[in-house]
Amino acid sequence: MKSISKLATVTILFLFVTISTFAQSSKYKCMLQMANYTGEGAYIVVSLIDAKGTYEKTLYVMGDDKKWYNSLKEWHKFQTKKPSNLSAITGASVTGGDRSITTFEIENAKINNGYKLRFESAVEDQKYHVTDVELPLTTEALAAKTDGKGYIRYVRFSKL
Amino acid sequence: MKKKLFLSFALAASVWLNAQQKNTLLNPNFWKNAPDVTAVKAEIAKGNNPSESNDRSFDAVVYAINNDAPNETIKFLLDQPGNSVNKSTHDNRIYLHWAAYKGNAEIVNYLIDKGSDVNLEDSHATTPITFAAGVGQTNTEVYDALFKAGINPKHKYRNRNGANLLHLAIASDKDLKITNYLITKGLSLKDTDNDGNTVLDYAAKSGDLAFLKTLASKGVKFTDNAIIFAAEGSRRDAASLEVYRYLVEEAKLNPKVTNKEGATVLHLVANKPKQTEVINYFISKGVDVNKADNSGTTALMAAATSRDTEALELFISKTKDINTQNIKGESALTMAVKSGSPKSVELLLNTKANSQILDKEGYNLGYYLIQSYRPQMGGRGPENNEGPKVDPFEAKSDLLQKSGLDLAAAQKDGSTLYHFAVVKNDLNLVKKLQPLQIDVNSKNTDGLTALHKAAMVSNDDQLLKYLLSIGAQKETKTEFDETAYALAKENETLTKQNVSVEFLKS
Numbered sequence: 001m002k003s004i005s006k007l008a009t010v011t012i013l014f015l016f017v018t019i020s021t022f023a024q025s026s027k028y029k030c031m032l033q034m035a036n037y038t039g040e041g042a043y044i045v046v047s048l049i050d051a052k053g054t055y056e057k058t059l060y061v062m063g064d065d066k067k068w069y070n071s072l073k074e075w076h077k078f079q080t081k082k083p084s085n086l087s088a089i090t091g092a093s094v095t096g097g098d099r100s101i102t103t104f105e106i107e108n109a110k111i112n113n114g115y116k117l118r119f120e121s122a123v124e125d126q127k128y129h130v131t132d133v134e135l136p137l138t139t140e141a142l143a144a145k146t147d148g149k150g151y152i153r154y155v156r157f158s159k160l
Numbered sequence: 161m162k163k164k165l166f167l168s169f170a171l172a173a174s175v176w177l178n179a180q181q182k183n184t185l186l187n188p189n190f191w192k193n194a195p196d197v198t199a200v201k202a203e204i205a206k207g208n209n210p211s212e213s214n215d216r217s218f219d220a221v222v223y224a225i226n227n228d229a230p231n232e233t234i235k236f237l238l239d240q241p242g243n244s245v246n247k248s249t250h251d252n253r254i255y256l257h258w259a260a261y262k263g264n265a266e267i268v269n270y271l272i273d274k275g276s277d278v279n280l281e282d283s284h285a286t287t288p289i290t291f292a293a294g295v296g297q298t299n300t301e302v303y304d305a306l307f308k309a310g311i312n313p314k315h316k317y318r319n320r321n322g323a324n325l326l327h328l329a330i331a332s333d334k335d336l337k338i339t340n341y342l343i344t345k346g347l348s349l350k351d352t353d354n355d356g357n358t359v360l361d362y363a364a365k366s367g368d369l370a371f372l373k374t375l376a377s378k379g380v381k382f383t384d385n386a387i388i389f390a391a392e393g394s395r396r397d398a399a400s401l402e403v404y405r406y407l408v409e410e411a412k413l414n415p416k417v418t419n420k421e422g423a424t425v426l427h428l429v430a431n432k433p434k435q436t437e438v439i440n441y442f443i444s445k446g447v448d449v450n451k452a453d454n455s456g457t458t459a460l461m462a463a464a465t466s467r468d469t470e471a472l473e474l475f476i477s478k479t480k481d482i483n484t485q486n487i488k489g490e491s492a493l494t495m496a497v498k499s500g501s502p503k504s505v506e507l508l509l510n511t512k513a514n515s516q517i518l519d520k521e522g523y524n525l526g527y528y529l530i531q532s533y534r535p536q537m538g539g540r541g542p543e544n545n546e547g548p549k550v551d552p553f554e555a556k557s558d559l560l561q562k563s564g565l566d567l568a569a570a571q572k573d574g575s576t577l578y579h580f581a582v583v584k585n586d587l588n589l590v591k592k593l594q595p596l597q598i599d600v601n602s603k604n605t606d607g608l609t610a611l612h613k614a615a616m617v618s619n620d621d622q623l624l625k626y627l628l629s630i631g632a633q634k635e636t637k638t639e640f641d642e643t644a645y646a647l648a649k650e651n652e653t654l655t656k657q658n659v660s661v662e663f664l665k666s
Contacts (some may be wrong), residue, residue, distance in 0.1 A: 031640070036617070036653035064488070070319060071252075071283045080318070087455075087487055095583050097617035097651060101606045124283065125217040125250055153650070 025107045027160040028142065030060075032119070033099045035153040040124040041093035042151045043068050044132070045075045046104065051114030054078075059104040059117070061086050063093035071122040074130050096151070103160060112138050121151045183208045185220040191227035197236045204240075211242025217250045219243070225258040231266050238274070245276040252283040253291070260292040260306065263299035268306070278309045285319035287311075293325045296332025300341045313345035322354030323362070330375075331365035331394070349380045355420075357385050364389040367399035369406055382407065384417040391428035398432045401441060408445060415445035422453035430462035430471050439474055449478045456486030464495040464504050472496075472504055482513050489519030490528075498528040502555035515563040522572030525565055529556055530580040533589050553592060568598045576602045578610035578627075587622050600632050607639035615647035621659050624648065634666040 034042065043063035048056045055078035063069075070076045079086075094100045119133035129150030135141045145156045184190050185200070185208045200220075204210050213219045221237045223229075237243060238255070246254050256276040259267040268288075272278065281287055286294065289306045303325075307313055316322040326347040329338045343349070349359050360375050364386040376382070387407050390399040404425075407413045418424050425442050426449060429435045439459075443449060452458050460475040460482070472492075476482065485491050493513040496504040509515060518524055533553050561567060570576050576598045581590045603609050611632040614623045624644070628634070637643055648654055648661035 033616075033650075036619075036651050038619075038653075068283075070285045073281070073285075076319075095585070095617060097653070098583055098613065099606075099608075099616065122283070125252065127248065128252070128283075153652075 024109075025105045027103050027105050029101065029103050029158045029160055030155060031099060031101050031157075032062075032094065032155045033153045034094050034096055035148065035151055036097040037123065037126075037151050038096060039126050041095045042121050042123045043072060043093050044119055044121045044152070045072050047075055047078075047118045047120065048106070048110065048137070049116040049118050049134075053116075056115075058084055058086065058089065059106070060102055061090045062100055062102075064090050068122070068124070071124075071128060072120050073122075073128060075120050106137070110137055111142075119148065119152055119155060121148075123151060183212050183214075185210055186212060186214045186218070186223070188223065188227075191223045191229060194227070194229050195233060196230055197232050200233055200236060210237055210240040213249065217248070219247070219249055221247075221255055222249050222258050225255065225262055225264060225267065228262070228264075231264070231270075234264075234267055235270060238270075245271050245274045246280065252281075253286075254280050254288075256280070256288040257282060257286070257291045260288040260302050261295055261297060263292070263297045263302055265299055265301035265305060268302050272305060272309045278306055278311055281319070287317075289325065290317060290320065290328055293329040293338065294332075296329055296338065298333075298337045300338070303338075303341065303345075307345070313342065314347060316353070320353075321357075323357075324351055324353075326351055326359055327353055327357070327362045330359050330363045334366070334368065334371055349375070349378060355385070356383060357389075358383060361386040361389050364399075364403070364407070365393055367393055367397055367403050369400075369403050372403070372406070376411070382411045382413060384414040385419070386411070387413055387415065387417050387425055388419045388428065391425045393432075398429060398435065398438075401437045404438060404441060415442055416447050418451075418453070421455065422451075423457075424448070424451055424453075424459070426451075426459035426475075427453055427457065427462050430459045430475065431466035433466070433468040433470065435471050436474055439471060443478070449475065450480050450484075452484070452486070455488070456484075457490075458484055458486075458492070460484075461486060461490065461492045461495045464492040464508065465499045466504070467501055469501070469503050469507060472500075472507060476507065476511050482508065482511055483517065485517065485519075487520070489517075489521070491517050493517065494519065494525060494528055497525050497556055497560070498531050502550065502552050502559065505556050505559050509559060509563050515560055515565045518572070523575075524569075524571060525560055526567045526569075526577050527571065527575075527580055529553070529560065529567070530577055530584065530589070532556060533581075533584060533586070533592075535586055535588065553589075557592075568596045570599075570602050571604075573606075574602060574604035576600075576604075576610065578602075579604055579608070579613055582610045582613045582623065582627075583617055585617050585619060585623065587626060590623060590626060594630065600627060600630055601636065603636070607637075609633075609636050609644075611636070611644045612638055612642070612647055615644040615661075615664065616651060618648070618651065619653050620657070621654075621661065621663070624661070624664060628663070634664055 046060040047058055050056045091102060115137040117135050117137055118131055120130055121132040122128045132150040132152045133146050133148045133155050135146045142157045145154050147154045184203050210220050221243050224234045224237055254276060256271045259271060279287055289311050292302055314324060316324050324347055326339060326342045333339050352358055358381055360380040360382050363372055363375055367390055390403055393399055408415045424447050426439060426447055429438055449459060460479045463471040463475045483491050493508045496508055515525060567577060577593050578598055578600055581593055601609055611627050614627055618624055634644055645661060645664040648664055654661060
């Protein structure tokens, strides 16, 4: 009897842990449509920004040549101070007018909780946009289309 | 044959002519004779814009500063509307960067007085003073002016791994003029950066043995990293074997040292010309030829990107597995297709390199073939010093097909070479694909056809009309329910230039 209850506790605990791991984050498909600027392919980094406005996590990097990373100045400071492994979340840089469709994971607890998604962009020999697109991480904003201020025409999301 | 030659000459000439600026103030030749204010005014009166920038973001002020135009001319140009002191130019540099780099103290002071930002970082995280120090600018008045404007001489530059001005200047400061000056400002030959690299390590970049010996005699110490600095060298130079022998045998440094990226000396010299002696020396000292750096790249892969095949041939003979792939899934052959010469591609294929290799994204070498395409710049193709002129794109394409790669097949994500080529926005490249018989209407997994892509990225209607002429269908919709017509309507470049896209309407 005792052992059965012990087993039950362990099983429940195990189930709980499994479920909470599954429920922790959701995958989002992000469609990023570039404006038709002239110049080289843009380097873009997508970051999770906390309520205080500081970088918390890098979600995606478009552009794989590290020598250009310092052109994404604000993010680069964060990445230098707290280096994270980017290899699994790095894709190609995006040309003017082209679009990039990527998926990334966002923890559910971050949604509707004061967080923001920031799209920072840089193009060789051209202006750097620290907040080309910045949207509040809310259910509402994720359902809408957000226009960019720099090289990005707009971004839109769909939950997978 | 004659006709072909003539045509390519005509093409080269027209490219060259196009490259000439219409705005005389952006023509480097105009600046060769140090024009005075009157000469510049005359050009402006003819309608040449003094604040226009060329496609590399150089403007008249930058040309004037870099060509040592009279300071009156520079000041006159700075007074023109659109040339404010913090205007972003090539590599995001401001005028203060260029004036400091040229050692023009009068203009440096003038710009600072006008409110120039002495701390502004360019796209390589270089500030005006580190730009000047990095090229060994010897006019100390420039440094005086910048220190007076608030720069701390002892600052450790975060983006330069904590190096200070002495570290940055030393490799080009053979007579120690700047070094001695900086010592009076509180810097020391004993200073180290965040990794403990010494001034002498930085000096090893110069590859100058006598200079290194002089510094060592002053009691400055080396670390093992001096070998890395010597191997990295400056952009053009490569250190000689004598320098490495001195570092390994006399300074007793570890020949197997690796940099932060895990690269050995072999990785660093692999794409430089004439390194056989150096490579053999380090192999004899126990450096592992097959060692991969942190990104999985081997010296063989690095050598495959070189124009020169000497190092590649040597590494091929010493490599265990010629098909090793790095983290991105690139092999030596991938590297050769992407940025090496057709000769390197051929060498690797002849030594059983796998032409069917896929990268991490599932792309085959066809993708890299498209990435290798460079519009010929006035005949200055990568092959111009290798005998008869061949089109490297076509040469590589032929080699890959002969080795059995099907360039017409779709990639894992449904993309065809048309998808990749269209994004390069170059009709010549797209036309080169015609003999491959690729299905132009193939959709990738993002639901896009080549025509959709072309509608998004085109600068004019040529590429779109060409795709229609080879059978692209207008009706196909993206997964967001857009037709090529709808996408072209959103294309700002086409709208701005009033290019009609009505022919895309189905």
